[in-house]
Amino acid sequence: MKFFVDTADVDAIAELNALGMVDGVTTNPSLIMKSGRDIKEVTKEICNMIAGPVSAETVATDAEGMIAEGRELAKIADNIAIKVPLTWAGLKACKTLTDEGRMVNVTLCFSPNQALLAAKAGATFISPFIGRLDDINLDGMELIADIRTIYDNYDFGTEILAASIRTVNHMTEAARIGADVATAPPGVIKKMAEHVLTDKGLDGFLSDWAKTGQKIL
Numbered sequence: 001m002k003f004f005v006d007t008a009d010v011d012a013i014a015e016l017n018a019l020g021m022v023d024g025v026t027t028n029p030s031l032i033m034k035s036g037r038d039i040k041e042v043t044k045e046i047c048n049m050i051a052g053p054v055s056a057e058t059v060a061t062d063a064e065g066m067i068a069e070g071r072e073l074a075k076i077a078d079n080i081a082i083k084v085p086l087t088w089a090g091l092k093a094c095k096t097l098t099d100e101g102r103m104v105n106v107t108l109c110f111s112p113n114q115a116l117l118a119a120k121a122g123a124t125f126i127s128p129f130i131g132r133l134d135d136i137n138l139d140g141m142e143l144i145a146d147i148r149t150i151y152d153n154y155d156f157g158t159e160i161l162a163a164s165i166r167t168v169n170h171m172t173e174a175a176r177i178g179a180d181v182a183t184a185p186p187g188v189i190k191k192m193a194e195h196v197l198t199d200k201g202l203d204g205f206l207s208d209w210a211k212t213g214q215k216i217l
Contacts, residue, residue, distance in 0.1 A: 001176045002052075004183035008035035010049065012186040016051055024052035026105070026127075026163070026183040027099050028083070029059060047077035053124075055105045057083035058093070066093035074102050079189065081105045081124060086114045088157055091121045098122035105161065112146040119156040125181065130174070131164035140164070141173045148178050167193050 001014030005013055008031040009126035018021050025046050039056070047054045056076065070082035070093060082180050083104035084090040094125045098121070105125040106118040109134060118126045128147060147160050161179035165171060168191050174182045193208040 001179060002083060002181040003189060004052075004055075004181055005162070006031070006165070006185050006188065007078075007182045008032050009036070009186065010045050011063060013046060013049060016186060021189060022050050022123050024054065024181070024183075025050060025080075026055040026083075026161075028055075028057045037086075043073070044076050047193065048081055050079075052079065053081040053103055053105075054079055055081045055083045055107075055125075055186075057107070061087075061089065063089040063092035063096075067096050070097050070102065070104075079103075083107050083127075084203070086110075091117055093197060094121040094123050096108040098124070102206065104130070107163070109147075110143070112143065112150055113158075114160075115143075116150055119151060119154075119158040122209060123158045127161045127163040127183075129164035130162055130170055133164040134166075138156040140170075141177060144179055145177045153215065168194075 001193055003021055004024040004027045005016055006027050008027045013022060013025060035042050043056050056073040058066045060066045060069050073082055074080050079124040082097055083105045084093045085108045086106050094106055097104050103124040103126055106123040107127040109115050109126050109128045115126045115208050127144045133140035133143060144162055154159050161183060162174040162179040162183040163183050165182055165188060171184060171192060
């Protein structure tokens with residue numbers, strides 16, 4: 001499973017990228033606002049940092065506006081994936097931008113039918129939002145599993161990009177089900193390394209080592 005980092009914090013991206021943990025980056029208007037920086041400036045810096053897709057989101061609500069904004073965002077770098085919402089207008093924009101040879105990430109997906117439409121429109125990525133479904137007492141992982149089955153049934157090339165990930169368990173389940181990509185905040189990715197038994201074992205090793213009185217350096 002590929003890891004995308006869901007942030008516009010260039011320092012956090014750089015830290016994870018140095019460890020080979022970044023296959024791409026996803027941003028949205030909320031993350032750009034949090035960064036406090038100009039969208040084109042920060043997106044360009046991220047694109048120069050990594051080779052994988054960097055999702056930059058349109059904010060227009062009509063197809064023509066999304067297409068125009070998508071073309072403008074695509075000028076930032078060759079690895080831009082234009083992010084559009086899963087609305088009828090967004091699907092129109094997806095089809096046009098995909099036909100022009102651009103990567104398109106269709107976001108805010110909450111049903112298998114929506115995912116099916118996005119694949120038919122040629123989306124590069126479909127972004128089902130796990131955490132937001134969990135918020136309303138629905139199982140977000142069931143959506144990932146349904147999309148996986150549908151896409152495999154018909155050999156669609158659209159990649160499933162599990163989004164709105166909030167816990168390490170979300171990462172495990174997305175990988176188990178077979179999501180192509182998971183996009184998560186830096187903190188969630190780093191937390192995947194933690195386990196209470198690892199900490200306990202390390203404490204025991206260090207305690208025993210101290211008793212030897214030895215040094216490696």
